[in-house]
Amino acid sequence: MNDKLHSVKLDSDLCKGCTTCVKRCPMEAIRVRDKKAIIINERCIDCGECIRVCPHHAKKAVVDSLSVLKNFDYTIALPAPSLYGQFKGILGDRNVILTALKHIGFDTVFEVAAAAEAISTLTNRKIRSSKERLPIISTACPTIVRIIRMRFPSLIPHLLDFRSPMEFAARWAKRVAQKETGLPAEKIGCIFISPCPAKATAVKLPVTNEESAVDAVIAISEIYTKLRTAIKRVIVPEDLAIAGSPGMGWAISGGECSAAAISDHLSADGMENVISILEALENEELPQVDFIELNACVGGCVGGVLTVENPFIARGRVQHIMKHTPPVLRPESCPVEDVGWDHSMEFDPSLRIDTNLSDAITLLAKIRDIESRLNGMDCGACGAPSCHALAEDIAKGFATEDQCVFIVREKLQALLGQHENPDGAAESAAAETEREEQA
Amino acid sequence: MGALHLEYTVAPDDFSRAGEVSGIVKRTLKDLGFPPAVVRRTAIAMYEAEINMVIHANGGKITADITPEEIMIVFADQGPGIPDIDLAMQEGWSTASEDIRDMGFGAGMGLPNIQKSTDYMDVQTTVGVGTTITIKIFVTQ
Numbered sequence: 001m002n003d004k005l006h007s008v009k010l011d012s013d014l015c016k017g018c019t020t021c022v023k024r025c026p027m028e029a030i031r032v033r034d035k036k037a038i039i040i041n042e043r044c045i046d047c048g049e050c051i052r053v054c055p056h057h058a059k060k061a062v063v064d065s066l067s068v069l070k071n072f073d074y075t076i077a078l079p080a081p082s083l084y085g086q087f088k089g090i091l092g093d094r095n096v097i098l099t100a101l102k103h104i105g106f107d108t109v110f111e112v113a114a115a116a117e118a119i120s121t122l123t124n125r126k127i128r129s130s131k132e133r134l135p136i137i138s139t140a141c142p143t144i145v146r147i148i149r150m151r152f153p154s155l156i157p158h159l160l161d162f163r164s165p166m167e168f169a170a171r172w173a174k175r176v177a178q179k180e181t182g183l184p185a186e187k188i189g190c191i192f193i194s195p196c197p198a199k200a201t202a203v204k205l206p207v208t209n210e211e212s213a214v215d216a217v218i219a220i221s222e223i224y225t226k227l228r229t230a231i232k233r234v235i236v237p238e239d240l241a242i243a244g245s246p247g248m249g250w251a252i253s254g255g256e257c258s259a260a261a262i263s264d265h266l267s268a269d270g271m272e273n274v275i276s277i278l279e280a281l282e283n284e285e286l287p288q289v290d291f292i293e294l295n296a297c298v299g300g301c302v303g304g305v306l307t308v309e310n311p312f313i314a315r316g317r318v319q320h321i322m323k324h325t326p327p328v329l330r331p332e333s334c335p336v337e338d339v340g341w342d343h344s345m346e347f348d349p350s351l352r353i354d355t356n357l358s359d360a361i362t363l364l365a366k367i368r369d370i371e372s373r374l375n376g377m378d379c380g381a382c383g384a385p386s387c388h389a390l391a392e393d394i395a396k397g398f399a400t401e402d403q404c405v406f407i408v409r410e411k412l413q414a415l416l417g418q419h420e421n422p423d424g425a426a427e428s429a430a431a432e433t434e435r436e437e438q439a
Numbered sequence: 440m441g442a443l444h445l446e447y448t449v450a451p452d453d454f455s456r457a458g459e460v461s462g463i464v465k466r467t468l469k470d471l472g473f474p475p476a477v478v479r480r481t482a483i484a485m486y487e488a489e490i491n492m493v494i495h496a497n498g499g500k501i502t503a504d505i506t507p508e509e510i511m512i513v514f515a516d517q518g519p520g521i522p523d524i525d526l527a528m529q530e531g532w533s534t535a536s537e538d539i540r541d542m543g544f545g546a547g548m549g550l551p552n553i554q555k556s557t558d559y560m561d562v563q564t565t566v567g568v569g570t571t572i573t574i575k576i577f578v579t580q
Contacts, residue, residue, distance in 0.1 A: 151469065153475045154475035154476065154478065154479045279462060279465075282465075282479060282482060283458070283461070283465075283482050283483060284483055285458075285486065347475070349472065351469070351470060352469075352471070352472040353470050353471060353472070354472065355472070356472075357441070357471060357472050357473065357507040357578075358441040358507045359441065360441065360470075360472050361441025361442060361443050361471055361505060361506065361507060362441035363441075364441075364443055364467070364470070364471060365441065365442070365443050368443075
């Protein structure tokens with residue numbers, strides 16, 4: 001299995017080689033080489049932060065377009081709960097959005113929120129009866145799952161071993177559709193409407209599923225304009241909503257905790273906050289909680305990089321819709337027996353310096369030695385996010401010391417000094433360095 | 440065989456930075472590829488010891504010596520020293536002030552917790568001179 005197929009790609013024509021993404025990547029997975037950014041696939045967790053921050057829009061998510069509908073005899077739209085926060089003027093009735101999805105080409109709609117809600121109920125049951133290690137950590141956000149797999153392996157046993165709402169919804173929807181249409185599974189397309197690239201990667205590269213039941217992933221941003229127009233034209237919305245209000249809440253940070261109705265819980269969002277919670281949990285510094293909800297994006301899924309609306313406005317809209325939705329709508333035919341993972345999760349050692357412990361220690365000693373010769377400004381001009389990252393790249397043979405502008409300047413000054421420049425350029429350069437050092 | 444020597448300074452009375460060194464060393468051990476259980480035990484012991492330094496001893500120095508077989512960490516401070524080491528080893532015993540306890544520290548679990556998480560612990564302490572705690576975690580696959 002190719003374990004490193006990602007949904008974040010670079011458009012090198014647009015890339016200016018600035019280091020904005022390099023500096024902001026939480027995994028230090030990006031370098032600028034030959035004036036273009038490159039993503040180190042082994043380290044990428046598909047959080048989409050680089051797409052969000054690129055001032056030149058050179059980072060793209062690799063997702064499907066609406067033309068994918070042609071590939072199937074019967075298509076089911078699986079809208080992420082975050083879709084409901086994207087549109088104004090629906091007056092709390094998300095049936096308008098669901099009907100509009102049919103108008104833009106889908107044969108039917110199945111709310112991922114319904115699957116989310118079912119998972120919440122099962123999570124509550126699991127925690128109440130659990131003799132397993134608490135707290136249980138949500139596995140709804142694929143970026144969180146990836147970072148735990150790579151950077152916090154000791155927390156893997158805490159992960160909720162349930163499929164994500166997207167995956168569970170696809171399995172559920174396909175069963176229902178097969179029964180209703182009589183079509184074989186492969187003729188039915190389950191198309192997830194996604195707020196982020198991480199979920200697209202979770203489909204391409206399932207970690208704990210044998211194979212994803214989702215057949216394609218379309219970005220919310222991709223269909224936004226078309227859907228908005230269609231929404232305006234809906235006169236009598238069809239009654240397509242099947243999820244209750246707790247399922248809607250999964251779109252926003254904290255919503256999963258409320259839906260699971262676990263009293264001792266904790267929720268955090270944004271990569272920096274998530275990492276500090278995971279560190280604290282690993283160090284046993286956290287107060288006793290039973291359930292932890294973590295979202296890579298600020299605000300939760302409404303903050304996904306493939307959404308359109310401001311996450312805080314979207315959150316307000318989702319909360320408004322929740323107020324107009326009864327707690328449980330139609331919890332029928334839910335295949336609860338199919339909620340568990342197909343297989344357990346394994347540690348992903350991609351961040352290790354070397355596969356051999358002794359070699360890794362030797363290499364780190366070398367890295368630290370190189371790092372001691374760099375000036376520690378973490379300026380990024382070399383294309384690496386920090387002096388330590390450059391030192392590691394040099395030690396591994398991916399970069400040279402001459403990529404550091406300060407080292408090059410020192411070499412240049414040494415050269416000028418040797419030649420006793422008659423116009424005094426060497427002295428003035430040396431004086432300038434001194435002034436800078438004093439500053 | 441690879442060997443690595445690391446040195447850090449712990450700032451006094453700065454709770455916003457308490458745990459910083461343990462965090463750095465934990466990350467380093469992970470990047471090196473030590474087994475998760477070894478990393479976790481080291482991190483827990485180090486965090487306790489580092490917090491102790493901040494609470495009781497105006498900071499100090501931490502050195503780490505890392506080989507594939509064992510991790511040895513030395514915490515050296517020039518604080519007040521521990522008058523009765525047997526008492527300090529009892530769970531729940533603490534000299535931490537009310538302020539410190541209000542912050543959720545000083546539950547008297549420090550030294551016992553460090554001992555629990557490590558394979559070896561040695562405490563050298565002289566009242567009025569300082570305390571040096573040496574811990575070792577043996578690496579077993």
